[in-house]
Amino acid sequence: MSALTDKYKELLDAANASGITDLQTAETDGVLHISGTAPNADVKNKLWDTYGKIDPNFLTGDVVLDIDVSTAVAGAKVKVTTHETALNIRKGPGTDQPIVGKAAKDSIITLVGKANDQWWLVRTEDGAEGYSYAQYLTPQ
Amino acid sequence: MIAKKLMPALFISGLGIFSLSACKHKPTDAEIQTTVQTAIANYTGISAEVKDGIVTLSGSVSSADDKANIETAVNGLKDKGIKSLTDNISVAPPPPAPTLALSPDDSLTAAVKDATKDFPGISATVSGGVITVTGEVEKSRILTLKQALDALHPKKTNLSAVKVK
Structure with a gap:
């Protein structure tokens, strides 16, 4: 057991115990990479809570935690979890793409598909369709 | 009083009977095999064969340390009827570490x-x-x-x- 896996034992134990599929851990150049797919957003959030307790504000940078959520599939409902403002819906996957609509904070919209891990194709209640940044979309 | 005096004698003769019976029983190959398998139960993929008290271990482990530990464990059972040990365990190199898919x-x-x-x-x-x-x-x-x-x-x-x- 390395010093890193020892430091993050609680996080690794939680990842192992919470039904993460394709769980992968690898240590490279002093950084512990943990990735996998959580059964729901709650499991993912709990893992991040555990990580944040061990390394407050994530300032040490000795972990890269990359957890997807398996319920984020085409047709699923996702909640807009922006900080304050509405979420931009863009013509294509990229912030250089023109904005074609907005989705209000806390509104529930439909996930139509994924261009990649970061850019998801979404549709709002009133029919606006385009790409939004996945970090601000929480699967329900 | 009599009972008190007899106690040590009874105790000693009891021990005698017990140790006598332990000496008399020579472990069979099957019993030795069970003993050995219990001792190495923590190592998967290792099998033990016993013939006339001679134990042969085979299988594969991921490190030379594991191989040495298994040998030590089995050699520690010499008083359980093992005559000799043949260790045919091979050491396989550990699987390569998973490669990270990093973004350019x-x-x-x-x-x-x-x-x-x-x-x-x-x-x-x-x-x-x-x-x-x-x-x-x-x-x-x-x-x-x-x-x-x-x-x-x-x-x-x-x-x-x-x-x-």
Whole structure:
């Protein structure tokens, strides 16, 4: 057991115990990479809570935690979890793409598909369709 | 009184009977096999064969240490009827460490630009797969920032220079 896996034992134990599929851990150049797919957003959030307790504000940078959520599939409902403002819906996957609509904070919209891990194709209640940044979309 | 005097004698003769019976019983090959298998139960993929008290171990382990530990464990059972030990266990090299699918710098730089668009107080650079962030961010938003950056498959997300407000 390395010093890193020892430091993050609680996080690794939680990842192992919470039904993460394709769980992968690898240590490279002093950084512990943990990735996998959580059964729901709650499991993912709990893992991040555990990580944040061990390394407050994530300032040490000795972990890269990359957890997807398996319920984020085409047709699923996702909640807009922006900080304050509405979420931009863009013509294509990229912030250089023109904005074609907005989705209000806390509104529930439909996930139509994924261009990649970061850019998801979404549709709002009133029919606006385009790409939004996945970090601000929480699967329900 | 008599009972008290007899006690040690009874005790000694009892011991005699017990040790006599232990001496008399010679473990069979099947019993030796059970003993050996119990002793090496922690190691998967190792089998033990016993013939006329001679134990032959075969199988594969991932390190020379494991092989030595198994030998030591079985040699420690010599008083259980084992005459000799033949160790045919092979040591297989450990499987290669999983390779990380890291993003190349140019695609990572573009992705970091998208991910940090809504964080006006910070700037981020990419070099050798490492994202280095400087500037200020609200405490309530550092989680969002870190999640967004870690999802881009960097080698490292360095937030050590970030001032958390």
